[in-house]
Amino acid sequence: MRLIIMGPPGAGKGTQAQMLIERYGIPQLSTGDILRAAIEAQTPMGLEAKAIMARGDLVPDEVVCGIVSERLDDEDASKGFVLDGFPRTIAQAEALDEIMQERGITLDGVLVLNVDADALIERIKARAEETGGARADDNVEVLRNRLAVYAEQTEPLIAYYKKQGNLKSVDGMASIEEVTRSIAEVLEK
């Protein structure tokens, strides 16, 4: 099973990706997690990404495409994967098509979690309080920027994948369990 999970920041992608990992035995490939690990390890890539991520802007396409292309060659990704946080731009989606084509693999679906912006702001506020602000990009100011970046750069992917026939849209406003159920439903249709 080769999937993409997308949706605005705070939509619950990570939570639902976790359930997909368990259900299908596939790894989650999160560009956000890989970038945060690079920042932690103070690698050159991490140093480049740090200020960009703190502002809620996007790391350059070449950087994240490089991450994904390498990660897809790892043994654990050979039977499938769920991409979380990638692609985020049309250029990344085109690069992914190429990366997959080179490897002779195709997508089984692109899950989109639909949520509204006000609800997201509330969720992020709660997450920032729970984690004591552990993530530099978990504050309302930065979230507004991330939502704007999403609307501008990432939302066009919905039409892109619709055209490819891979789009599977799910209501992300329901409870975690209900969203999980809806995802299972659209995938097994």
Ligand code: ADP
């Ligand atoms: P969330 O899951 O909360 O939406 P992520 O952990 O996926 O957030 O991403 C956090 C930040 O990492 C983004 O705001 C961006 O700066 C950077 N990032 C992650 N993935 C990408 C990507 N595919 N392209 C560009 N930047 C990315």
